[in-house]
Amino acid sequence: GAGVSQSPSNKVTEKGKDVELRCDPISGHTALYWYRQSLGQGLEFLIYFQGNSAPDKSGLPSDRFSAERTGGSVSTLTIQRTQQEDSAVYLCASSPGTWSFPREKLFFGSGTQLSVL
Amino acid sequence: DQQVKQNSPSLSVQEGRISILNCDYTNSMFDYFLWYKKYPAEGPTFLISISSIKDKNEDGRFTVFLNKSAKHLSLHIVPSQPGDSAVYFCAASGINAGGTSYGKLTFGQGTILTVHP
Numbered sequence: 078g079a080g081v082s083q084s085p086s087n088k089v090t091e092k093g094k095d096v097e098l099r100c101d102p103i104s105g106h107t108a109l110y111w112y113r114q115s116l117g118q119g120l121e122f123l124i125y126f127q128g129n130s131a132p133d134k135s136g137l138p139s140d141r142f143s144a145e146r147t148g149g150s151v152s153t154l155t156i157q158r159t160q161q162e163d164s165a166v167y168l169c170a171s172s173p174g175t176w177s178f179p180r181e182k183l184f185f186g187s188g189t190q191l192s193v194l
Numbered sequence: 195d196q197q198v199k200q201n202s203p204s205l206s207v208q209e210g211r212i213s214i215l216n217c218d219y220t221n222s223m224f225d226y227f228l229w230y231k232k233y234p235a236e237g238p239t240f241l242i243s244i245s246s247i248k249d250k251n252e253d254g255r256f257t258v259f260l261n262k263s264a265k266h267l268s269l270h271i272v273p274s275q276p277g278d279s280a281v282y283f284c285a286a287s288g289i290n291a292g293g294t295s296y297g298k299l300t301f302g303q304g305t306i307l308t309v310h311p
Contacts, residue, residue, distance in 0.1 A: 079235070110298070119198070119283060119301035120238070133298060168237055182228075183299070185237025 080101070081186035083169050090159055097122045098154040098189045100169030106158050108174035110151050110183060111144055115165040123167075125175055126152065159193045198286050200302035207309050213271040215305050217284030220265060224286040228299070229258060229269045232281040238308045241282075242269070276311045281306050 082101040090096050102109050111123040122136040126146045137143070141160075146152040156163055170183035198255075199218045207213045225246040230238035242265070244251040244258045251258050271278055285299040296309045 090258070117303070119303040120299070122298055122300070125298050165305070170237070182240045187235060187237050
């Protein structure tokens, strides 16, 4: 597809279980981001991948959260031992990552609605 | 610490009139500002942006104004249309000391705009 694809669109899990969220960015985009939106809140930055550089993990809320990006394309966000406060919409975005492109014009996926019971 | 604030959770406007959405920020290191629009069950989409070297940027019905001294920006939509009904997010970014974090955006909480026919 032409856009950013995220799966699953909805995930319901029990407290304490691990979950994996997947993001397939736009082909050719070197930059990939994960954000989350909790109820009534703005989008919160989680992690940023740019090419082969070390990711910027400064937004990850705890060590239960991790993400990887394989082959410079698909990314997986993993949340271990989920808690109820992890319930949110997790959004992935990508961008071309080139200097000439308008900065910060991110292309978002539709998100994964995570519900931790 | 909310560095980007949208103090109006919602705004209701009549079709054809002007919609004005406001945003305040606190971090003086921000040098690029954006507005994103989000429909239900979809990811945010880029709408318009402005660099801190400008005080106005216009794109069709959408104009963004930046007042750096007041650390305030606003989005004007003229004329408003029912299809503009969505959540509007203000976002900001800045070059971190020692590197860049393009795409690492700080978002406001969003304003729900409803345009009535």
